[in-house]
Amino acid sequence: MKNAPLKLPEVRWVDPGRLTAGLDRHQRMDLSAHTRVHPPLPEPDQEDLLALAEAVGLSGRGGAGFPFARKARATLAAADRTGTAPVIVVNGAEGEPASAKDKMLLARVPHLVLDGACLAAAAFDAEEIVIGVAAGSPGEISVPAALAERELPCPARTVSLPERFVSGESGALIRGINGLPVTPALLKTRAADGAAGGVRRRPTLLSNAETWAQLALAARLGPDAYTAVGTAAEPGTILLTVNRPGADPLVVEVPTGTQLGPVLDACGLQPGAGVLVGGYHGAWLHPSVAADAPLSRAGLAALGGTLGAGAIIALPDDTCPLGETAQVAAWLAAESAGQCGPCKRGLPEAAEALAMLAASAVEPAVLEDARRALGAAQAGGACSHPDGTARFLLTALDVFSEDVDAHLSGPGCGRGVRGVLPLPLAKGARLEVDWSRCTGHGLCAVLAPGVIRLGPHGYPTSATIPVAPWQEHDARRAVNQCPALAMRLRRPV
Known part of the structure; x- marks a missing residue:
């Protein structure tokens, strides 16, 4: 060894x-x-x-x-x-x-x-x-x-x-x-x-x-x-994964009930625009409450949060929160098993709405539809994946409400997307649209409705679309039957 x-x-x-x-x-x-x-x-x-x-x-x-x-x-x-x-x-x-x-x-x-x-x-x-x-x-x-x-x-x-x-x-x-x-x-x-x-x-x-x-x-x-350390209801210690921009994560052991602020300080971090606790099935905390948040299940539940598996990410002020969230939303939608309605339709539609919001190209009604779909996904799936994903996305929309307003009413927050929220290297297939060929027939959305959505002018809303394994059959149909030969299904080399 x-x-x-x-x-x-x-x-x-x-x-x-x-x-x-x-x-x-x-x-x-x-x-x-x-x-x-x-x-x-x-x-x-x-x-x-x-x-x-x-x-x-x-x-x-x-x-x-x-x-x-x-x-x-x-x-x-x-x-x-x-x-x-x-x-x-x-x-x-x-x-x-x-x-x-x-x-x-x-x-x-x-x-x-x-x-x-x-x-x-x-x-x-x-x-x-x-x-x-x-x-x-x-x-x-x-x-x-x-x-x-x-x-x-x-x-x-x-x-x-x-x-x-x-x-x-x-x-x-x-x-x-x-x-x-x-x-x-x-x-x-x-x-x-x-x-x-x-x-x-x-x-x-x-x-x-x-x-x-x-x-x-x-x-x-x-x-x-x-039980000499921790809280009376949740004694002992817990392991946390504290993610740092541009560096490997730290695994930190703390007594249960420790406040989040000292943990961030020990790792050289500040609450920034908001703090995600519990990972990608967790919940966002507003910076005004994050530092004093007790790291216990009961303490976080009182703030609308969850300890989950203990993963923590403090989002810096210099990245677009909605763009960061949209990237994770697309990944989570593609990672689902695709075995129930919330995973097959609700999560992809919400991910697409988040991507359009981040690009300041979404109507308020579309965003409200996504909120309703996520609300319905909570506790409505075959496993916990839709529920956890919905919590992650809905709390993001609440904590970053000022950014939501900026993207709905104008060109957006003016910040780029640094990719602070960690994601693995792409392993699955991706559907690519060649805009020089696409003529807006719309057949692709009929053949692959869970993969491709059309914008107001009849064109796909994205040029690069992640494809989950359970979506590949429909994606191939869209590629093979596109009248303009404008689509390709590609895998990472």
């Missing part, structure tokens, strides 16, 4: 680190370094482990915040009912471009994550441990090396999944482990119940990589020491 070409996220901490302990001395902690930094791991039985998780209020750290003990009890009940051993799943398939905390854990302290998973596997008599990682991420190298170093209570394996936004959704992850397309299930099922929702139809206990690491910390510290 010493010579492995891993790109390891940089870490910082406010107050002494727990999850990040030892990373001031080690780039990556192998088993030897891990055992020098952390004391021996206890071996609690089933009831002791459940009681510990309840005593420290351990909740999921992947975004939903579901209580760990309740999920574990449901899994064990299903295992007893069916007479099958449960499966333990570590969700490290981080498809959020603004988040690096799980990549950091799996790359730099993999044994802390595995400690938590092994505790549960031993206490719950698990059949198998499965660790889901993003293809091409450091976890592909680091986790198998860590598994080879240690004794395990049951067989364990690593599964690599395509690096897409929806790959980290629990249903999509389990489908990928089962060898199916990595998309959310059409019908919502619970992994804990097994049947169609679990790994190989087994009752499955699935939690985020940070959740498993927190379980290992709680077992070593005990309830009193673990």
Whole structure:
């Protein structure tokens, strides 16, 4: 591992680190370094482990915040009912471009994550441990090396999944482990119940990589020491990914309830035009409230925000907020699974309206239609993707309302788009319109209505359109049947 070409996220901490302990001395902690930094791991039985998780209020750290003990009890009940051993799943398939905390854990302290998973596997008599990682991420190298170093209570394996936004959704992850397309299930099922929702139809206990690491910390510290920091309702620490313009993100560990202002200061940032908390399924905070915002689920909810997976972006004053938001909106629309109405129509239409707004080329009625579509998308999709995307876009329109007015009433805010909101390099297909050939027949919008929208004069509203995998069939039809031969479907080289 010493010579492995891993790109390891940089870490910082406010107050002494727990999850990040030892990373001031080690780039990556192998088993030897891990055992020098952390004391021996206890071996609690089933009831002791459940009681510990309840005593420290351990909740999921992947975004939903579901209580760990309740999920574990449901899994064990299903295992007893069916007479099958449960499966333990570590969700490290981080498809959020603004988040690096799980990549950091799996790359730099993999044994802390595995400690938590092994505790549960031993206490719950698990059949198998499965660790889901993003293809091409450091976890592909680091986790198998860590598994080879240690004794395990049951067989364990690593599964690599395509690096897409929806790959980290629990249903999509389990489908990928089962060898199916990595998309959310059409019908919502619970992994804990097994049947169609679990790994190989087994009752499955699935939690985020940070959740498993927190379980290992709680077992070593005990309830009193673990709850000595943080808030009474949400004790302990949390991992944040603080994104910086023109630099790699920082993974920062802070006690729950820490105000956002000191975290930004520690990373050399200011609230700027607004702060996004929770990543691209999170919510924007106005700079007037951002500095004092408490970094806890309850504290942010009181401000209309969400902690989500802990990704933070402070938007500088010298970039166009609507242009930045429009770029992410287009990416999120293309990243959807395209399995329900909000994803197939609502998100692409909202993304197109945002792009037109950023270009000061949208009518107020079109923007209001987009608001209504996003409102309908909330809690109306087959998975959480439409809901989270709608929250991201609607809070942007509220926080940047002055910019919205400037773009509706005149030439816009006068600022360019710096590309501060991080996005991966384009991997999917793009539909390109050759304006020298296009004559405005409009057939393309009939053949590919979810991809192409026409402006008031009958021409496509954009010359370059991202195409999701589920849209490619319609896009090819539009290319092949264009009377003017004005369209091309291209892929990145």
